[in-house]
Amino acid sequence: MVAMMVERWAGLGSAVATVLFLWSVVQKYVPPTFRLYLTVWAAKLAACFNPYLQITISEYGAERFQRSEFFLAVEAYLSDACARRARKLKAELGKDSKNLQVTVDDHEEVTDDFSGTTIWWYASKKQSKANVISLYPGQDERRFYRVVFHRRNRDLVVDSYLPFVLGEGRAVTVKNRQRRLFTNNASRNSNPYRSNSVWSHVPFEHPATFDTLAMHPDEKEAVVDELMAFQESKDYYAKVGKAWKRGYLLYGPPGTGKSTMIAAMANFLDYDVYDLELTAVKNNTELRKLFIETTGKSIIVIEDIDCSVDLTGKRRKDKKASGDKDSDGDDKPKLPMDPDKDDATKVTLSGLLNFIDGLWSACGGERIIIFTTNHKEKLDPALIRRGRMDKHIEMSYCRFEGFKVLAKNYLDVIEHELFGEIQQLLDETDMSPADVAENLMPMSKKKKRDPDVCLTGLIEALKQAKADAAAVKAKEEEEAAEAKKAKKTEEAEAKKAKEEDNGKDKAPDQEANGDI
Ligand SMILES: Nc1ncnc2c1ncn2[C@@H]1O[C@H](COP(=O)(O)OP(=O)(O)OP(=O)(O)O)[C@@H](O)[C@H]1O
Numbered sequence: 001m002v003a004m005m006v007e008r009w010a011g012l013g014s015a016v017a018t019v020l021f022l023w024s025v026v027q028k029y030v031p032p033t034f035r036l037y038l039t040v041w042a043a044k045l046a047a048c049f050n051p052y053l054q055i056t057i058s059e060y061g062a063e064r065f066q067r068s069e070f071f072l073a074v075e076a077y078l079s080d081a082c083a084r085r086a087r088k089l090k091a092e093l094g095k096d097s098k099n100l101q102v103t104v105d106d107h108e109e110v111t112d113d114f115s116g117t118t119i120w121w122y123a124s125k126k127q128s129k130a131n132v133i134s135l136y137p138g139q140d141e142r143r144f145y146r147v148v149f150h151r152r153n154r155d156l157v158v159d160s161y162l163p164f165v166l167g168e169g170r171a172v173t174v175k176n177r178q179r180r181l182f183t184n185n186a187s188r189n190s191n192p193y194r195s196n197s198v199w200s201h202v203p204f205e206h207p208a209t210f211d212t213l214a215m216h217p218d219e220k221e222a223v224v225d226e227l228m229a230f231q232e233s234k235d236y237y238a239k240v241g242k243a244w245k246r247g248y249l250l251y252g253p254p255g256t257g258k259s260t261m262i263a264a265m266a267n268f269l270d271y272d273v274y275d276l277e278l279t280a281v282k283n284n285t286e287l288r289k290l291f292i293e294t295t296g297k298s299i300i301v302i303e304d305i306d307c308s309v310d311l312t313g314k315r316r317k318d319k320k321a322s323g324d325k326d327s328d329g330d331d332k333p334k335l336p337m338d339p340d341k342d343d344a345t346k347v348t349l350s351g352l353l354n355f356i357d358g359l360w361s362a363c364g365g366e367r368i369i370i371f372t373t374n375h376k377e378k379l380d381p382a383l384i385r386r387g388r389m390d391k392h393i394e395m396s397y398c399r400f401e402g403f404k405v406l407a408k409n410y411l412d413v414i415e416h417e418l419f420g421e422i423q424q425l426l427d428e429t430d431m432s433p434a435d436v437a438e439n440l441m442p443m444s445k446k447k448k449r450d451p452d453v454c455l456t457g458l459i460e461a462l463k464q465a466k467a468d469a470a471a472v473k474a475k476e477e478e479e480a481a482e483a484k485k486a487k488k489t490e491e492a493e494a495k496k497a498k499e500e501d502n503g504k505d506k507a508p509d510q511e512a513n514g515d516i
């Protein structure tokens with residue numbers, strides 16, 4: 001027994017000696033790049049003799065066509081936490097050709113410390129043995145990361161370290177990702193070999209923030225506060241048994257910043273934006289599919305919901321059933337409650353309600369759904385009740401508080417002698433922030449952006465708007481008075497005619513009475 005052990009140790013000793021000898025040869029004669037490659041293999045060889053364990057994380061998991069999420073997380077984690085310690089890195093343009101991504105290169109070793117233990121990472125790749133001719137060079141290479149650690153740290157690595165890497169990697173990915181603006185594809189891609197995604201996207205680059213949004217500071221603060229609370233409420237939503245999502249209805253006249261608010265929210269929360277064009281959705285099934293294919297950490301937007309579909313379909317139908325004529329005569333596609341009844345558009349109000357808070361809406365989590373409209377009163381109450389649209393935010397005309405934000409952003413002016421007059425005019429006149437902003441930003445190369453000139457121009461515009469509004473009001477009042485007068489005349493005439501009729505009716509009676 002002892003002899004056997006001695007023999008084994010002797011064997012080990014000679015193996016180590018051989019390796020050391022070979023290594024000195026390598027140091028001398030082999031070029032550095034190849035030497036590095038051999039280093040990795042030497043380390044692997046050593047792992048056979050030493051009490052070290054290794055875990056491999058492949059680029060492609062069981063689902064061959066999807067990159068393993070763990071692999072991506074490890075890549076992100078290593079480039080963030082350990083890349084500085086690596087000697088060989090590679091830089092690539094990010095997916096959207098925006099940011100540079102520096103990652104640990106293949107065959108490179110990096111070390112990491114976790115709770116006082118050292119962990120080694122190796123990046124490498126192996127050729128796929130599959131006997132298939134690939135259309136894309138490099139596609140048959142399978143990259144992988146390998147983590148090596150001492151046997152005694154097995155539990156620590158498997159139970160604590162790897163989940164930690166996964167969490168950190170995900171966080172880094174979210175931090176570094178190029179946010180995207182998605183829109184639903186009108187016609188489905190019929191080519192089975194191409195991506196069949198129902199959404200297509202561009203990088204999301206809207207510069208609006210809550211700082212640039214003209215709104216009353218208190219209301220703005222309330223929105224920001226709520227968003228922050230929402231982001232941190234994962235456990236709370238789980239506790240109360242609700243899906244982790246929130247609905248907002250933004251309503252108000254055109255140009256009051258509804259779309260800008262959505263962009264500001266997306267930038268604040270660091271979310272993707274899915275801009276859903278409801279008129280391009282064929283039916284409820286497609287609507288559900290669209291929802292399922294959105295990712296978490298996203299804002300799903302349906303703009304101008306009153307224009308895209310007729311959401312009062314149910315009530316209109318009731319009216320029609322009771323014999324009333326549909327007075328508005330517009331040609332918007334209708335949203336009937338019963339999906340089988342209408343073939344023109346099969347997206348129904350109930351489909352939309354399901355989209356917002358049906359069973360499917362719970363998949364994924366961390367989503368914000370926003371509807372915008374110019375006419376809140378046109379929407380079906382079922383659609384915007386609390387719980388579906390948790391918060392209704394009115395975006396209204398520009399008042400002084402909002403103006404101050406615009407003046408600061410556009411002109412770098414915080415105080416000005418004309419502010420008093422502007423405040424008074426803004427209180428008396430309804431002007432959208434879009435119009436105010438336009439006056440503060442004259443697009444002329446020759447004219448300098450002078451605050452005095454801009455503010456005077458704004459005052460002129462406000463006075464003009466006030467005069468126009470007064471004229472419109474006077475005209476309306478005049479028309480109303482005329483209509484009232486006409487109605488009175490009509491009523492008087494009707495009364496007169498009735499009296500005459502009564503007189504005529506009575507006359508023969510009297511005659512008859514007289515006869516008797
Ligand atoms: N509250 C605001 N703060 C800052 N800028 C604003 C605000 N409202 C409007 N604007 C400016 O006006 C432009 C139009 O605003 P936006 O598209 O957000 O209006 P909207 O309410 O979505 O209008 P619509 O109802 O027509 O869609 C924006 O590009 C922005 O520059």
Ligand SMILES: [Mg+2]
Pocket residue numbers: 258259260303372
């Ligand atoms: Mg808009």
